[in-house]
Amino acid sequence: MSLAPPVLDALRQKIRRIEAGDRVARGVLPFGVTDIDERLPGGGLALGALHEVAGGANGALDGAAAALFAAGILARTHGPILWCINRRDLFAPALAHAGLHPDRVIYAEAGSEKAILACFEEGLRHGGLAGVVAEVAKLPMTPSRRLQLAAESSGTIGIAIRRWRRQTEATDFGQPTASTTRWRVTALPASPLPVPGVGRPRWLVELIRARAGECADFEVEACDQEGRIAVPAKLVHRPAQADDGRQRAIA
Amino acid sequence: MGANAPSLDTPLVLIGHEGRRRVVLAADQAARRAGLSVGMPATKAQALVEGLVIFDADPEADSVALHKLAVWMQRHYSPLVTVYHPDGLVLDITGVAHLFGGEDAMLKEMIRKLAAVGCGARLAAAPSYGAAHALARCVANPTLVLEDGKLATALDLLPITALRLTAELPPALKKMGFERIGELNSTPRAPLALRFGSVIGIRLDQAYGRASEPFDPIIPPEVPHVRRNFAEPIGAPETIARYVGVLVEQLCAELEVKGLGARKLDLLFYRVDNRIEAVRVGTSRPVREVRRLTKLLCDQIEKIDPGFGIETMTVTAFVAEPLVYRAAASGLGEPKVEDVSALIDTLSNRIGESQLYRLAPVESEIPERAVKRVAPLAPAGGQSWPAHWPRPSRLLDPPEHIETVALLPDHPPAAFTWRGLRRRVARADGPERIFGEWWKHEAELAAVRDYFQVEDEAGERYWLFRAGDGEDLKTGSQKWFLHGVFA
Numbered sequence: 001m002s003l004a005p006p007v008l009d010a011l012r013q014k015i016r017r018i019e020a021g022d023r024v025a026r027g028v029l030p031f032g033v034t035d036i037d038e039r040l041p042g043g044g045l046a047l048g049a050l051h052e053v054a055g056g057a058n059g060a061l062d063g064a065a066a067a068l069f070a071a072g073i074l075a076r077t078h079g080p081i082l083w084c085i086n087r088r089d090l091f092a093p094a095l096a097h098a099g100l101h102p103d104r105v106i107y108a109e110a111g112s113e114k115a116i117l118a119c120f121e122e123g124l125r126h127g128g129l130a131g132v133v134a135e136v137a138k139l140p141m142t143p144s145r146r147l148q149l150a151a152e153s154s155g156t157i158g159i160a161i162r163r164w165r166r167q168t169e170a171t172d173f174g175q176p177t178a179s180t181t182r183w184r185v186t187a188l189p190a191s192p193l194p195v196p197g198v199g200r201p202r203w204l205v206e207l208i209r210a211r212a213g214e215c216a217d218f219e220v221e222a223c224d225q226e227g228r229i230a231v232p233a234k235l236v237h238r239p240a241q242a243d244d245g246r247q248r249a250i251a
Numbered sequence: 252m253g254a255n256a257p258s259l260d261t262p263l264v265l266i267g268h269e270g271r272r273r274v275v276l277a278a279d280q281a282a283r284r285a286g287l288s289v290g291m292p293a294t295k296a297q298a299l300v301e302g303l304v305i306f307d308a309d310p311e312a313d314s315v316a317l318h319k320l321a322v323w324m325q326r327h328y329s330p331l332v333t334v335y336h337p338d339g340l341v342l343d344i345t346g347v348a349h350l351f352g353g354e355d356a357m358l359k360e361m362i363r364k365l366a367a368v369g370c371g372a373r374l375a376a377a378p379s380y381g382a383a384h385a386l387a388r389c390v391a392n393p394t395l396v397l398e399d400g401k402l403a404t405a406l407d408l409l410p411i412t413a414l415r416l417t418a419e420l421p422p423a424l425k426k427m428g429f430e431r432i433g434e435l436n437s438t439p440r441a442p443l444a445l446r447f448g449s450v451i452g453i454r455l456d457q458a459y460g461r462a463s464e465p466f467d468p469i470i471p472p473e474v475p476h477v478r479r480n481f482a483e484p485i486g487a488p489e490t491i492a493r494y495v496g497v498l499v500e501q502l503c504a505e506l507e508v509k510g511l512g513a514r515k516l517d518l519l520f521y522r523v524d525n526r527i528e529a530v531r532v533g534t535s536r537p538v539r540e541v542r543r544l545t546k547l548l549c550d551q552i553e554k555i556d557p558g559f560g561i562e563t564m565t566v567t568a569f570v571a572e573p574l575v576y577r578a579a580a581s582g583l584g585e586p587k588v589e590d591v592s593a594l595i596d597t598l599s600n601r602i603g604e605s606q607l608y609r610l611a612p613v614e615s616e617i618p619e620r621a622v623k624r625v626a627p628l629a630p631a632g633g634q635s636w637p638a639h640w641p642r643p644s645r646l647l648d649p650p651e652h653i654e655t656v657a658l659l660p661d662h663p664p665a666a667f668t669w670r671g672l673r674r675r676v677a678r679a680d681g682p683e684r685i686f687g688e689w690w691k692h693e694a695e696l697a698a699v700r701d702y703f704q705v706e707d708e709a710g711e712r713y714w715l716f717r718a719g720d721g722e723d724l725k726t727g728s729q730k731w732f733l734h735g736v737f738a
Contacts, residue, residue: 058711058736064644065738071644079589091735092610092622093636094644102610103631106591108598109606119598128589187738189710190678198680198706201738222738225638 029076029157032228033220036205040181041212045073048155049180050124050148052139054162056186056204060170062089063135063163065185065203068098068223070133070159075099075227077157079130082123084108084116086135099227104130117143120158127154135161137169144177173208182209191221191232202232262300266293267308276308313337320370322471326570328361330517330529331468339387341380341466346554347531348376350603358394378402380466381458385413385432406458407433414454420447432458465525475509475568477501484523484560491520491557491564492549498566499545512537512574518548520555521563528555532600535592535628537572543593547600595627612636616685618734619648640683641704643714643735650732653715657731660721663703667715669733674707681705684720699726704737712737 028044030037037043045051053066067090074081081104083090088109096102108123110116116134123132124147139160151158160179164170173184184206191199201222207215220229257263262282264275273293285300297303317334324340325332328351331343344357351357358374365372375386377397382405386395389409397405409432412421424447429435435443436459440452456462470476477498485491495518506513514537518530530551538544548566599607608624612634615621621636636642657664663679681703687695702716714735719727 057709059738062645062736064736068644068738080591082594089645089647091618091643091646093612093618093642094738096612096635097638097642102612102635103633106595106607106609106627108602109608110602111606115602118601122597122601123594126591126594128591128594185738187710187712189708190706190712196678198678198704198712201712202710203738 029073031073032076033218033231035231036207036216036218036220036229039207039213039216040210045157046180047157048152050144050151050158050160050178052160052162052177052179052182054170054173054182054184056184056206059186060162060164060167060173063161065187065222066161066163066183067133067135068094069183069185069203069205069229070161071095071098071100072223072227072229073159074131074133074157075223077130079104079128081105082108082119082129082132084110084119084123084132084134086110086112086116090135097225098223099225113138117147120160121147121150124150124156124158125154127156129156131157131159133159133161135163137162137164138172139177139179140175141177144179148178148180179209180211181207181213184208188219203229205229257304261304262287262302263304263306264293264296265306265308267310310337318469321469324361325469325471326515327364328357330519330531330567330569331466331527333466333468335384339384341384343380343466343468343527343529344376346529350605352603352605354396355394358396362393377405379458379460380464381415381454382406382460384415385409385458389413402460407431407436411435414451414458416450416454420451423447463524463526465527468519468527470567471569475502475505475511475513475571476565477505478563478565480563481561484562486557486560488552491552491555491561492545494564495548495552495566496541496545498564499548500541502566502568503539503541503544506539506568506571506574509571510573511568511571512539513544513568513571514538515568515570516544516548517565517567517569518551519565519567520557520561521565522558523560523562524558526558528557528561530555532596533570533604534596535599535626537574538596539574543596547596550597550600592628599627615688617688618642618646618685620688641680641714641737643712643737645736647734647736650716650734653731653733655715655731657717659729661701663705664715664731667705667731667733669713674711674713676705677708679703679705682717685716697723697725702734 028042028046030044053069054060055063055066059065075098083105085107092102095105108119110119113136116136120132120134123129139162147158162173186204188202188204190201193199203220203222204217205220206217219232221232223229260281262285263279264282264287265277266273267276275287275289275291275293275296278287278289287296287300314336321332321334321340324342329342329344329347333341335341348354348357351360354376358376361374362372373387373391373393375383375391375395377383377386378399382397382402385406386397411424411429411432414432436455443451453462457464479494479498513534515533520528522528530548532547532551595607607627609627609629610622611625611632613621613623651669654668655664656666661682663681664676666673666675682701685700685702687698689696699720700716700718701720702714704712705715706712713733714737715731715733717729717731719729721729
């Protein structure tokens with residue numbers, strides 16, 4: 001990208017303007033991790049767009065890491081959040097630990113997949129929310145297109161947590177959708193500690209699809225109390241800080 | 252009667268005049284058990300039961316009270332409510348039951364609410380009004396929900412007195428050998444009609460759902476109400492939506508005069524075939540905005556079946572509250588607060604009010620009790636959960652039993668089997684000991700749970716606990732459970 005001549009850059013911007021039509025440019029929400037941000041078009045997660053997150057391995061069924069990943073992203077926004085669910089196993093204290101204050105999150109417990117998608121779209125269209133999360137199994141092309149357009153019209157960030165009942169259904173994640181980015185978050189063994197115990201959780205975050213961007217995978221440490229993920233110290237060639245057992249990539 | 256009321260097991264009857272005789276008009280359970288029945292002469296009742304408490308019946312006060320109850324039912328449950336004199340209410344719950352979690356849950360809630368104000372009731376839900384009437388009086392104890400397919404089998408067994416016939420018909424029919432509705436239903440109609448008139452046939456058809464039975468819902472006189480009749484029946488969704496807009500505009504003008512905002516709206520469609528379709532929406536705050544109310548109502552139009560056309564539409568704001576204006580945030584000092592009440596209204600009318608909530612912390616160490624639901628627009632509490640203990644992002648409810656290999660008393664398991672899959676524990680943290688809340692439940696006096704955060708070799712993290720402290724059986728069963736999944 002950086003090697004592209006300025007002419008190409010100008011052309012890209014022009015195309016983007018034509019594509020955008022009457023939609024407003026919404027900017028991005030950076031992760032604050034240079035490695036990830038420089039791989040995303042615009043330098044961060046696009047606001048006013050639909051993003052998909054799924055868990056890898058067993059996470060495809062429980063969606064535990066995917067939910068925290070989404071919570072971490074939304075913790076860095078301001079305003080109320082709508083979280084659409086149809087199973088009651090989400091544990092709110094964990095979201096609070098990822099920086100999402102309980103006063104901000106409104107839960108909508110819809111009975112069916114169809115109702116969830118309807119609530120999701122309604123939330124995205126409203127415009128007063130900072131973000132909308134929905135836990136869905138199936139996300140066909142047409143609804144995802146509607147969601148993407150709804151998000152574009154209001155500038156609200158939409159995150160679809162893909163979560164299935166059976167491992168075999170998880171192949172559905174390969175089907176095309178209109179979402180802007182698609183992520184898969186898998187749990188990795190936690191950061192090693194000098195003493196027995198479980199360290200800060202680590203995730204393998206795979207960027208499987210990004211519109212106008214490339215795929216990539218990152219090994220990161222899970223959200224801290226402000227919802228920030230971090231790159232483990234050894235990857236950025238720094239000595240581990242031994243004092244509190246917590247490692248930060250960005251000083 | 253308040254504190255002076257006789258106790259529940261006192262035989263009590265209400266006496267009134269039937270022609271020139273004084274007869275028993277109503278008897279409570281104790282009196283019925285003692286052998287008294289409605290229609291019996293008052294003197295006979297007095298002779299039969301010692302210590303019988305007698306009051307004069309007051310049908311007018313009864314009917315006023317019943318009407319009040321009907322208005323209350325209309326506010327809480329369904330827009331279509333009417334009074335069946337002397338002792339019943341009829342509710343059309345088509346399309347509203349899901350807001351209360353199904354018909355069964357709805358009826359149970361009604362019983363609970365009525366019991367709280369000292370009202371006993373028996374409720375039945377059935378596909379036809381006639382059947383519900385019969386079942387509520389003969390079978391329901393105290394609630395009964397009849398599915399569509401079982402209507403005929405259930406009705407066949409009921410006595411003919413349950414059929415809403417005039418008082419002189421059942422004895423005459425009994426004399427001819429008819430005991431149950433089923434027998435009456437399988438008899439040829441013509442001779443019956445010749446002797447008793449067409450009423451038996453009509454009541455049978457209504458009970459079995461073969462004939463429709465419209466009723467006029469009550470409308471309390473003081474509520475804002477607008478109505479529109481159509482010269483030609485309308486049916487197209489666009490036309491309906493347009494007139495909804497017109498009616499809402501008129502209603503809002505009426506509300507403005509009174510200084511009110513609508514909290515609950517009923518939109519009724521009177522169809523040409525004498526059926527009434529109803530839409531009910533609610534708002535979280537008093538609203539008088541034409542656009543917002545129109546949107547809420549128009550969202551529900553797809554649930555309406557216009558049939559051969561609609562000839563009258565009415566909109567009633569049956570719950571309206573004073574609308575207080577608030578100053579908008581200036582944007583200079585305080586941060587802008589987004590108003591999401593419109594969205595909350597839309598969603599709660601779609602999925603039900605109870606399905607939309609925020610979760611607030613409760614001061615309890617026990618994970619499943621640490622969370623309570625509050626209304627989505629409740630004022631922000633500002634509180635969060637303590638951050639120093641790890642909590643999983645998915646909590647299993649109830650915790651699932653697992654097989655473990657663990658050293659007692661205070662080691663985490665070395666391996667565990669969950670859902671048929673054996674996992675070897677690579678790293679673990681714990682225990683976090685949580686004591687039972689003995690001030691809430693006697694049984695938790697000694698109860699202990701030891702929680703461990705464990706990580707298997709693939710890096711998946713789980714939250715396990717042992718019920719008990721690993722030594723003393725009084726503290727728990729010493730079995731292991733998986734309670735949550737970490738990210």
